[in-house]
Amino acid sequence: MIALIPTVSALAEQQPASDKPLSAEELKSAVSIDALTVPTPGEFFAAIEKGGKPNWTSEYRPPISIRSTDRAQMALNLGTLIADGYIAVEAQDSQQVKNIGKDVLALAKKLSVSQTVLARGASITQFAENNAWDQLNEELEATQNEVKKALEENRDIDLITLVSIGGWIRGTEVVTGLVMQNYNADNAKLLRQPALVAFLKNKLALLPERLEKDPLVQKVVRELDDIQRMVSFAPDHVPTIDEVKELNAASAKLTKEIGVSE
Amino acid sequence: MSRLGLIVAASCFFAAHWCIAEAETDDQVAARNDAIDFAGAFQNDGFKIRDGNYYGKVSVDKSALVAVNLYNGNAYWFTASTGEKSEKLRVSVFDEGGNPVSYEPYQSGTRAAAGFSPEASGVYYVKVALEAGQPATFCLIYSYK
Numbered sequence: 437m438i439a440l441i442p443t444v445s446a447l448a449e450q451q452p453a454s455d456k457p458l459s460a461e462e463l464k465s466a467v468s469i470d471a472l473t474v475p476t477p478g479e480f481f482a483a484i485e486k487g488g489k490p491n492w493t494s495e496y497r498p499p500i501s502i503r504s505t506d507r508a509q510m511a512l513n514l515g516t517l518i519a520d521g522y523i524a525v526e527a528q529d530s531q532q533v534k535n536i537g538k539d540v541l542a543l544a545k546k547l548s549v550s551q552t553v554l555a556r557g558a559s560i561t562q563f564a565e566n567n568a569w570d571q572l573n574e575e576l577e578a579t580q581n582e583v584k585k586a587l588e589e590n591r592d593i594d595l596i597t598l599v600s601i602g603g604w605i606r607g608t609e610v611v612t613g614l615v616m617q618n619y620n621a622d623n624a625k626l627l628r629q630p631a632l633v634a635f636l637k638n639k640l641a642l643l644p645e646r647l648e649k650d651p652l653v654q655k656v657v658r659e660l661d662d663i664q665r666m667v668s669f670a671p672d673h674v675p676t677i678d679e680v681k682e683l684n685a686a687s688a689k690l691t692k693e694i695g696v697s698e
Numbered sequence: 699m700s701r702l703g704l705i706v707a708a709s710c711f712f713a714a715h716w717c718i719a720e721a722e723t724d725d726q727v728a729a730r731n732d733a734i735d736f737a738g739a740f741q742n743d744g745f746k747i748r749d750g751n752y753y754g755k756v757s758v759d760k761s762a763l764v765a766v767n768l769y770n771g772n773a774y775w776f777t778a779s780t781g782e783k784s785e786k787l788r789v790s791v792f793d794e795g796g797n798p799v800s801y802e803p804y805q806s807g808t809r810a811a812a813g814f815s816p817e818a819s820g821v822y823y824v825k826v827a828l829e830a831g832q833p834a835t836f837c838l839i840y841s842y843k
Contacts, residue, residue: 454798455798457796458797462763463823465763467752469752473767475769622770625819626771629820630820
């Protein structure tokens with residue numbers, strides 16, 4: 437169970453009451469929302485750090501082109517870039533954080549959401565210069581949420597899903613890469629996320645026709661089908677190293693396709 | 699569901715979401731502020747508070763359920779508050795099949811929390827219920843480490 441220091445132990449004095457299983461009707465009524473149902477790359481990365489400090493810099497990638505004018509691609513790329521920001525924070529690499537922060541702002545500007553995230557960009561630079569890693573982690577999530585909020589305000593709500601998908605795909609590529617470097621059962625079990633992919637796919641199914649016909653979005657939909665199969669295994673199954681490699685190859689391929697300029 | 703049905707459902711969802719984003723009520727603000735204040739105790743213990751939150755309404759007859767995707771190895775605290783004085787709130791956690799899991803509960807009037815460390819990654823359900831008092835707006839947030 438959770439290791440608790442006195443502050444939290446003092447709060448959690450009561451014993452759990454017996455809970456009844458949820459009814460089918462209750463399960464059907466469950467709410468899924470982007471802000472809580474989709475984990476941040478930071479959460480994914482926190483889990484893999486439990487097995488020892490990973491070699492985060494090994495998961496860096498070359499800067500991506502942000503010249504595309506395809507809004508779907510920009511949104512997907514924004515998600516992958518924010519995940520890159522988390523990697524740089526985990527690596528405690530202030531220059532890389534600042535570089536990625538600039539790219540995030542540049543893409544945000546192209547998506548017309550830069551005004552609301554400019555202040556966040558300044559904070560990211562400041563925290564990076566001060567090596568304030570915990571605050572940077574929070575700032576990255578806040579930046580992602582600001583971008584999503586701005587997209588919502590600009591009536592670009594459909595792009596929000598693509599930002600989330602980009603972040604998750606890149607996060608999966610990174611985590612599978614790290615699992616391959618230090619394979620063990622606990623790390624491999626992190627890759628089980630069937631409901632999450634189903635949630636993202638359901639949101640893709642609701643995209644308007646103009647986005648649905650976007651060739652990159654179509655590619656994402658197709659390849660998410662394969663990825664869903666790879667992350668859908670029984671809770672007690674431990675993915676083999678070959679299964680991890682297969683998922684790494686699939687997520688790396690999709691990340692690359694998202695990053696390729698038109 | 700037909701394509702038209704999907705579009706209508708999406709429009710309704712986004713319209714509702716839009717309204718929530720546009721105008722937070724006083725009850726929501728009070729609930730969120732208190733939930734964040736409460737979660738500060740866990741932050742002192744190294745937990746990171748997620749930036750997102752969920753607002754819902756609970757009554758003695760109607761609880762709320764939120765799906766979350768968690769990772770084995772991480773520890774989580776789910777924290778809820780109504781920001782009011784007289785309610786008895788409760789937070790509990792269930793696995794993907796809807797079965798109760800072992801978690802660390804906390805309950806104090808308008809505030810409640812559940813601490814949970816999953817052994818398997820995947821989807822879990824966080825239930826917010828009102829055991830006594832008038833219907834209320836609540837805010838749910840979560841922290842992890």
